Amino acid sequence: MRYWLMKSEPSDVSVDDLAALPGQTVAWYGVRNYQARNFMRDQMKVGDKVFFYHSSCERPGIAGLAEVARPAYPDRTQFDPENKYFDPKATAESPRWFNVDVRLVRKTRLLSIKELRQHPELANMRVLQKGNRLSITPVDPGEWAFIMTFL
DNA sequence: GCCAACGTTGGC
DNA sequence: GCCAACGTTGGC
Secondary structure: OOEEEEEEOOOOOOHHHHHHOHHHEEEOOOOOOHHHHHHHHHHOOOOOEEEEEEOOOOOOEEEEEEEEEEEEEEOHHHHOOOOOOOOOOOOOOOOOOEEEEEEEEEEEEEEEHHHHHOOHHHOOOHHHOOOOOOOEEEEOHHHHHHHHOOO
């Protein structure tokens, strides 16, 4: 079992949006970065634990606990010309983008990036590194356990 | 709105 | 295969 941090813009899907969805589950569509895609396609397994993170918003930070509910399958938005994530180079025979499904375990208090940065134990967290833009990052088991002590 | 960082594109 | 130009991300 592995641990991950997945960024979502709350203007798109917030933790409250996720809580209101059927099964509290969402398809993690729209990832158009190969590294993040590969994490989903090649490494994420059902039951993997996820920090649900709000990004590009007023209060960025961890907003919930979630888990992988379905292994990777082709992201349907790549095939839809009306969708902003449409990819003309993708075909049904040869899909380019994949997504897992993520299910909310529980909403948490908002653990801000500012607070995360105050802990030296978390200094190496990928999401805290300067210039990090990757929307899905692995979380070290020790970092996960540490965060869970005060989340 | 700024801008640093980084991924992608495309001409050569 | 190089690399400059461009686009995007995302915290601040």
